[in-house]
Amino acid sequence: MRRLALIVALLLAPLAAPCPARAQPVLNVYNWTDYIDPYVVQRFQQETGIRIRYDVYDSLETLEGKLSAGRSGYDLVVPTSEPTFARLVRAGALLPLDRARIPNWRNLDTGLMARASGADPGNAHGAIYLWGTVGLGLRLDRIRAIAPDLALDGLDVLLKPENARRLAGCGLAVMDSATDVLPSVLRWLGRNPDSADPADLRAAEAALLAIRPQLRAIPGSGALLDMLATGEICVALTYSGDVIQAAARAREARRGVEIGYAAPAAGPQIFFDMLAIPADAPHPEAAHAFIDFLLRPDNIAAVSSHVRYPNAVPASRPLITEAVRDDLNVYPPEAALAGAFVAGTPGPQAERLRSRLWSRFRAGR
Numbered sequence: 347m348r349r350l351a352l353i354v355a356l357l358l359a360p361l362a363a364p365c366p367a368r369a370q371p372v373l374n375v376y377n378w379t380d381y382i383d384p385y386v387v388q389r390f391q392q393e394t395g396i397r398i399r400y401d402v403y404d405s406l407e408t409l410e411g412k413l414s415a416g417r418s419g420y421d422l423v424v425p426t427s428e429p430t431f432a433r434l435v436r437a438g439a440l441l442p443l444d445r446a447r448i449p450n451w452r453n454l455d456t457g458l459m460a461r462a463s464g465a466d467p468g469n470a471h472g473a474i475y476l477w478g479t480v481g482l483g484l485r486l487d488r489i490r491a492i493a494p495d496l497a498l499d500g501l502d503v504l505l506k507p508e509n510a511r512r513l514a515g516c517g518l519a520v521m522d523s524a525t526d527v528l529p530s531v532l533r534w535l536g537r538n539p540d541s542a543d544p545a546d547l548r549a550a551e552a553a554l555l556a557i558r559p560q561l562r563a564i565p566g567s568g569a570l571l572d573m574l575a576t577g578e579i580c581v582a583l584t585y586s587g588d589v590i591q592a593a594a595r596a597r598e599a600r601r602g603v604e605i606g607y608a609a610p611a612a613g614p615q616i617f618f619d620m621l622a623i624p625a626d627a628p629h630p631e632a633a634h635a636f637i638d639f640l641l642r643p644d645n646i647a648a649v650s651s652h653v654r655y656p657n658a659v660p661a662s663r664p665l666i667t668e669a670v671r672d673d674l675n676v677y678p679p680e681a682a683l684a685g686a687f688v689a690g691t692p693g694p695q696a697e698r699l700r701s702r703l704w705s706r707f708r709a710g711r
């Protein structure tokens with residue numbers, strides 16, 4: 347439904363925009379699935395007369411594949427600070443931002459921006475759009491019926507083989523992304539989430555293969571959100587806001603599906619998704635205008651209210667829907683983030699080991 351609403355909004359918006367004598371300027375956006383409020387897109391088009399062409403991806407692997415070839419044709423992309431954004435910065439694949447064109451930059455939380463600056467010294471190439479954690483979506487109504495005694499407080503629910511066996515009939519799934527799953531598995535094993543050590547990666551592979559027979563699917567994160575919302579699966583390892591969106595959709599559908607989010611007990615992976623402009627973007631001016639528009643408190647508040655991910659603009663907080671603002675899974679309290687970690691950027695050799703490991707996991711051998 348939401349995707350349909352977005353498509354309708356994008357189709358209708360150009361009609362409402364002023365009709366310039368020259369060809370209408372365009373902005374090619376490549377963003378995550380379920381990661382914007384379509385009315386914010388529409389408002390930008392109406393205010394600026396710039397038409398947005400909007401494409402989506404649902405994993406960093408897909409985004410990186412598209413961008414590493416160059417000439418993607420995109421003007422604005424939203425890579426996670428590490429590893430993807432960090433690699434793009436180092437490769438010179440992103441445009442240094444012109445802050446004079448982004449007056450709303452001053453609205454950004456300096457503490458959060460400092461946390462993202464490891465990937466980008468001086469925050470020269472990106473502003474935080476939204477952030478979140480990686481954890482479990484749980485279908486509480488079914489899990490309570492099947493395993494009333496099970497503590498629903500972390501990755502044990504999925505990664506302990508005896509738990510996976512108990513819940514298998516109800517549907518288990520892991521999002522298809524080595525980059526965003528392996529750090530949490532390594533951390534659960536008590537190992538370095540960024541490890542390039544083959545022994546650590548073998549342990550992570552063994553942990554994943556141990557529950558592999560019990561997994562119903564390894565879908566992209568976008569499909570996983572839908573499966574969780576409809577109640578088709580009971581346990582999903584994925585992004586926090588996707589679970590919270592699925593929970594809201596399940597409530598609206600009123601079919602008794604009750605979804606909850608459980609962050610890893612040992613401390614979740616936190617990610618920062620960055621607004622960035624490819625170095626070869628055809629319309630960098632329009633991209634700057636869109637970044638500035640998104641950093642306006644009312645606009646980014648609408649985005650957070652809609653997609654249920656926190657942003658990095660403190661002045662937007664009072665404007666966010668109360669149910670989202672007060673949800674401790676959306677804005678976790680400091681204490682809940684105590685053990686949280688930001689994943690690093692594995693080197694090429696570690697990356698090769700990780701992606702081979704992931705293929706074996708997907709194939710189940």
Ligand code: N2P
Pocket residue numbers: 378379380381426478567585588617619
């Ligand atoms: C949105 C997922 C975005 C979070 N569906 C991943 N960094």
